Amino acid sequence: MRRSERIVRITQTLLEHPNRVLSLTDMADRLSSAKSSLSEDLAIIREVFEQEGWGQLETQAGAAGGVRYIPDCSRVQAEQFVKEMATVLADPERILPGGYLYMSDILGKPEVLDMAGRMFASAFRKTGAEYVLTVETKGIPLAVSTSRYLQIPAIVVRRDHRVTEGSAVSINYVSGSRRIQTMSLSRRSLPERKKVLLIDDFMKAGGTLKAMTDLMREFHAEVVGVGVFMSTSEPTDKLVGNDYISLTTLDSVNETEREVKVIPGTYFES
């Protein structure tokens, strides 16, 4: 097999299996090539990935050696994406009665989800997260995309308790609108004592994410990170603490003047 053909195969395999250790022996066998050629191929791919800010290739040498593609997101790409999002989100047409902002359309676009997933995966890749947790409904696409780049399962907290979920743990909490709400998670969906990353679309005071953290305690899980697509400037102190990552910040919505101000999120503060 020619080098260029091998490179196509290796690049595809790495991109389709982020954050997974792929055996060099298996790869060499599958490509019917010597490990030395494979190493040279990987060196070329590594260089390009790093130049382009797509992420790192981590290789372990030796008989049991492997290679792992850790997706990343360059600061330039992230900044450009957030700037674009800020412009799109600040469209006054998005203002809904009550000062809410319509953004379901954005959270359904594959290119937005891919980029947001890359950014979260990049920000949380050193946390050792084993599961991505979200609450239905609007956070699910973001959680799925993040889980894809981290190559760990996504699980969904329900607002009701469905027969198709089996036995579940439920908790009550007070939502932002001061109503008592319920959330529940199927017992089967999360083993005990796991590291969990919380992802959601929007955070104001942080009541929902706080409730998710409380729910995690019932599973003896450790919350290793909190990521949201959009947080608000006010209140400054969130119920989950201020160690969260937001991609964008909703600074103000003026329903009367029809003005929205969206600025970059806490992602860029670290």
Add this chain to the structure above:
Amino acid sequence: MRRSERIVRITQTLLEHPNRVLSLTDMADRLSSAKSSLSEDLAIIREVFEQEGWGQLETQAGAAGGVRYIPDCSRVQAEQFVKEMATVLADPERILPGGYLYMSDILGKPEVLDMAGRMFASAFRKTGAEYVLTVETKGIPLAVSTSRYLQIPAIVVRRDHRVTEGSAVSINYVSGSRRIQTMSLSRRSLPERKKVLLIDDFMKAGGTLKAMTDLMREFHAEVVGVGVFMSTSEPTDKLVGNDYISLTTLDSVNETEREVKVIPGTYFES
């Protein structure tokens, strides 16, 4: 730039932008290479993609020429995946009271979602679908993955009507459990007269998917396909007609004997 480095860049660009026409002029500029070299690179990539069953590269020649990667899924890959799924799903531990089958864990695994998304994208790629539509909650990850491979937006029908969705169109329908239920879709999420692909996790009689079809009529949308992760053998006639695609079929669940039988879906009948 060496050919091998160009090949890494082109392969990544194609894989990260499925079903989108990428300008050859832009690509040649970005790689600082002649279009003739680029054509040779694409020929190599095309050959590998076709050999491996990853999909086709469609090229249009000329000044305004472009290339489009159309993801596919080989029959062998699809069969192997469905066989694996059938084994995993037939685990009697999955049986829930009432004869339901627990499968939320499976629908949260990135490798399952990737493969299911590829299969749906492959099955429906000639329909001209412009949107993927699902209903909350369990179908969302599948819809997101399918929308990623088709590179079209995913939209979510809600079971309630949320203030963050703006004005919505609601319909009532009778569910499988014979209760009257409501579903609603935000007006902003779907322009009129679009081609829509329906994706869901599970279909028994097809009442929910039938209701989604009815809801689409309110948007003057055309339903160009129906895909589900699992359908049931009984009833044989579904309310959405029998022109749907399922990846797996739940043949029987015997709660007393603790036996589940899952077989390949209608995907393989065409």
